[in-house]
Amino acid sequence: MSRSTAHSPTDRHGTARTPGTQDPPETSRAPDGGHGPDGAGARRGQDSRTAVTVFVALGANLVIALAKAVGGIFSGSPALLSEAAHSIADSLNEVFLLASLKRSRRAPDDQHPFGYGKERYFWSLLAAVGIFVMGGCFSFFQGAEALSAGSSEDHSGYLVGLAVLGVALVAEGSSLVRALVQVRGHAREANRGMATELRRGDDPTLRTVLAEDSTACLGVVFALLGMWLHMVTGQVAYEATASFLIGALLVYVAYRLARESRGRLIGEAIDPVQRREFRRFLESQPEIDTVTTLLTMRLGNDSTLVAARVDLFPGLDSEEVEEVLVRVKTAMAELWPHADQVFLDVTDASAKDRAKARADRRELDETVAAVEREDDGA
Numbered sequence: 001m002s003r004s005t006a007h008s009p010t011d012r013h014g015t016a017r018t019p020g021t022q023d024p025p026e027t028s029r030a031p032d033g034g035h036g037p038d039g040a041g042a043r044r045g046q047d048s049r050t051a052v053t054v055f056v057a058l059g060a061n062l063v064i065a066l067a068k069a070v071g072g073i074f075s076g077s078p079a080l081l082s083e084a085a086h087s088i089a090d091s092l093n094e095v096f097l098l099a100s101l102k103r104s105r106r107a108p109d110d111q112h113p114f115g116y117g118k119e120r121y122f123w124s125l126l127a128a129v130g131i132f133v134m135g136g137c138f139s140f141f142q143g144a145e146a147l148s149a150g151s152s153e154d155h156s157g158y159l160v161g162l163a164v165l166g167v168a169l170v171a172e173g174s175s176l177v178r179a180l181v182q183v184r185g186h187a188r189e190a191n192r193g194m195a196t197e198l199r200r201g202d203d204p205t206l207r208t209v210l211a212e213d214s215t216a217c218l219g220v221v222f223a224l225l226g227m228w229l230h231m232v233t234g235q236v237a238y239e240a241t242a243s244f245l246i247g248a249l250l251v252y253v254a255y256r257l258a259r260e261s262r263g264r265l266i267g268e269a270i271d272p273v274q275r276r277e278f279r280r281f282l283e284s285q286p287e288i289d290t291v292t293t294l295l296t297m298r299l300g301n302d303s304t305l306v307a308a309r310v311d312l313f314p315g316l317d318s319e320e321v322e323e324v325l326v327r328v329k330t331a332m333a334e335l336w337p338h339a340d341q342v343f344l345d346v347t348d349a350s351a352k353d354r355a356k357a358r359a360d361r362r363e364l365d366e367t368v369a370a371v372e373r374e375d376d377g378a
Contacts, residue, residue, distance in 0.1 A: 049182055050206050051101050056178050057209050058094040060171045061087045061216075071164035077230075078146035079223040079242040080161045082139035083168070086219055086246060089134035090212045093127035097205045100124065104300060114341060117300010118265060120205060125261035127208050132254035139247030146240040158231040162224065169220045176213035182206060208257055215253050219246045270296045270304055272367045278339075279361065281332065282308060287324045289313045292353040294360070305341040306332070311349035321346060 065087035072081035100123030108115040183206065187197035226242025229235070269275065275296055282291045293309040312321060329342040349357070 049185070050209075051098065053175075053178050053182055053206065053209055054094050054097050054101070057175045057213060058091060058098070060175045061091040061094065064168045064171050065091055067164045068168060071161045075158060075161040077158075077161045077223075077227055077239060078142040078236075079226040079239040079246070080164065082142045082243040082246045083165070083219055083223045085138035085142075086135045086216065086250060087168075089130050089250075090216060092134065093130045093208065093212065096123045096127045096130070097208055100205055114299045114305065115303055117298075117303045120301060121261045121264040124205065124208050125258055125265065128254045128257035128261060131212070131250050131257070136247045136250035136254060139243050139250060143240040143243030143247065146236050146243065158227060161227050162231075165220050165224045165227070169217065169224070172213060172216040172220060176210070176217055179206065179210040179213050183210060207260070211253050211257060215249050219249060222246050222249075264298055267297045270298055272364060272371055274336075276364050276368050278306060278308075278332070278336075279364065281335070282310060282328070285324075285328055287312050287316065288328075290349045290354055290357050292347065292349045292357050299341065302338045303340050304336075304338045305343075306339050307343040307345070309345045309347045311353070312346055 065084055068080055068084035068087055071077070072084050100120045103123070104116050104119040106116040106119075183197055184194055186206070187194050190197065222242045222245045223239075226239040229238035275294065278296070279291055279294050282288055282294070288310050290311040291308055292311060293307075295305075295307040297305045299305055312324065316324065325344050325346070329344060332339050332342055347353075
């Protein structure tokens with residue numbers, strides 16, 4: 001017997017439609033940080049808060065970029081000009097991120113039947129490229145040029161530059177605090193600590209803003225130290241070193257963001273804890289004998305594809321099989337609203353299939369145990 005059926009709830013962003021939905025198990029954690037029938041509403045609220053966070057960062061960076069550029073031209077400081085390029089890159093990236101928030105919410109269509117959730121990962125990848133090219137490469141260029149050209153700054157230029165960087169540090173710090181407050185809220189909703197949320201949070205837009213603000217604050221500190229040491233010692237090498245450090249910092253952050261976006265664009269599985277919950281739920285159904293295969297893929301922040309091959313206990317006719325599959329998939333959509341694309345394939349499991357299923361289950365348990373140990377140590 002081999003019959004494949006598919007179930008897609010009418011709300012492709014994960015809202016359960018059945019009244020009286022049962023509460024999910026206490027261990028249940030959705031990738032979007034929410035679960036239950038209000039998951040989609042919670043996600044929209046998180047998107048609204050993320051948009052505000054991005055707007056705050058964009059406004060701060062535009063003002064700071066202008067101030068740094070004017071101060072850098074006036075003082076001739078390579079470190080300050082590097083920071084100006086950094087802020088310009090961040091401003092452009094935040095425009096990308098705002099576009100991702102809007103475009104990823106578009107409804108599915110014939111060309112994109114699973115929706116546009118991966119738009120977030122694409123625009124986050126563009127933001128990473130922007131950080132690398134406009135921020136990192138320009139900073140290295142400024143450092144090399146400073147070493148080859150020497151310095152002609154006077155003390156008035158130093159003072160202007162230091163004042164601009166002091167104001168920038170306050171503005172960037174305010175934006176960073178806003179992003180951290182939102183991350184803390186996400187961590188509370190997902191019942192995990194801040195450190196775990198920073199490592200495993202699923203909103204690429206928020207993670208990019210947080211990375212930008214963090215590197216911006218650290219970059220300003222590097223520039224302040226470089227300019228101050230240059231002023232005290234008269235050695236331009238200190239500012240050149242600050243530019244190189246800023247460039248290296250931006251290249252590293254761009255690499256991390258690009259690697260994360262790449263993984264999700266090419267089809268990344270969801271959290272192993274969540275995969276184990278899916279497997280345990282399926283195995284707990286009285287009609288299911290063995291879950292031979294369980295595959296998952298992120299389709300967006302609030303959309304997940306789940307594909308499983310299951311072997312049912314004998315004695316069920318075709319109509320009963322249909323009822324079982326519909327019931328199981330409906331229950332999964334109610335417990336985990338983000339699991340909005342569920343495909344179950346009924347198959348006869350061989351002895352080899354059963355052995356592989358046991359090995360997969362052990363491997364998944366070991367992966368989850370490793371993740372939990374990492375979380376406990378954070």
